[in-house]
Amino acid sequence: MSHTLGIRQAQKQKTRQALLDAALGLLEEQSLSSLGLREVTREVGVAPTAFYRHFRSTADLGVALVEEALGSLHPMIRTIVASAGDSDQRIERAVELIARHVETHPAHVRFIARERHGGVQSVRAAIQGQLAQFAEEVKVALTKDPVSYGWTDDDLLMLANLYVDQMLMTASLFLDALEAPLEERQRVAQVATSRMRLISIGREHWLE
Amino acid sequence: MSHTLGIRQAQKQKTRQALLDAALGLLEEQSLSSLGLREVTREVGVAPTAFYRHFRSTADLGVALVEEALGSLHPMIRTIVASAGDSDQRIERAVELIARHVETHPAHVRFIARERHGGVQSVRAAIQGQLAQFAEEVKVALTKDPVSYGWTDDDLLMLANLYVDQMLMTASLFLDALEAPLEERQRVAQVATSRMRLISIGREHWLE
DNA sequence: CCATGCAGTTAACAACTGTTCTCTGGAATT
């Protein structure tokens, strides 16, 4: 049901995407607040003024990057949350999924980790918004779990946020170990699994 | 036993500190990777070239800021860790201490949260080093706790790191709520306490 | 008291930045 774009709009989206990709690449070695618009257009091979046809500023581009990065993460969350099996199996699968996502989208993960507390207000707000949405989604899933019987709404949201934060921390740890030997990456996976397991144990005994 | 500095060295340290303070102020609205040396010297009211008498680059200044920011945090960690009382009392006291620290050193906390995953390699490394030191310290304290009997060394370190990360996340949450009404800040304290408590519960049932 | 050291100044540099206005070629519309 996708409407085929005209040659015109297709070209535009193409250079827009090229700008986003170039920016994402440049952001591996700096923060958004130091990213220059000329830097980006130079990388793409386009005139500096062309930038304005797509974004008002680099901050604006940053917000677009947030949607791209966290949009691709959305389906992953659903997969983890919907996964069956006992607690330990689900945790191992979640860690495995996160590791895969970091391997296939390292720049996206780095961007989010970096700009979550970064120097650009609007981007921080965009990330916080998306993460709050994730937490809400996780919370809904948790509510359906029989383990959550008797939990208050606030505590469920607290736990959901804890899971989301944990997911990001794990992703960031995997990112740091991306170039490291397999042994090191396995150690990271081991630690991440233990963290999740400890939280799950706390969850099971919460109401005592 | 402090050696009284000559007029000369005293003046030097004074402007050095002024540079650090000015930088910290400017970093509330941007990231280190976009902080210019001229920007800092202008703020202090000193010639741009004077900067080089104290730091090789802004990245170098960033590393110095890490030591200042996390150095002041060191005693706080000890206080929390050495605190007596049952689990819930200790947690409440810890959250209270973190809240106070954020109120008295907001810029330091923001700087660490921002640059922990920021765009400047050397600063990231410095932060990671200090945090690893904190975790080691927490681990030693945990080892002495009877609750830890039977725990492996790896699991103790895992828990210690979890606590350290949690401390930072809590601090960051308090930071976001600094200007918010009391009611909001109390909600943050409530959530932080719950998180810590859940982790503690997980810890108590870890060996089952 | 005089010579040395060194924190901070002054001036100048080439390179870079974001933003403006004007222009152009080709797709889209009529």
Added chain:
DNA sequence: AATTCCAGAGAACAGTTGTTAACTGCATGG
């Protein structure tokens, strides 16, 4: 086929950046 639209190019702007070199004045150590 004629007209409008608009993504991108080009040139120019005032202002900024990091870094250099040579200086000045004052605290320091002999």
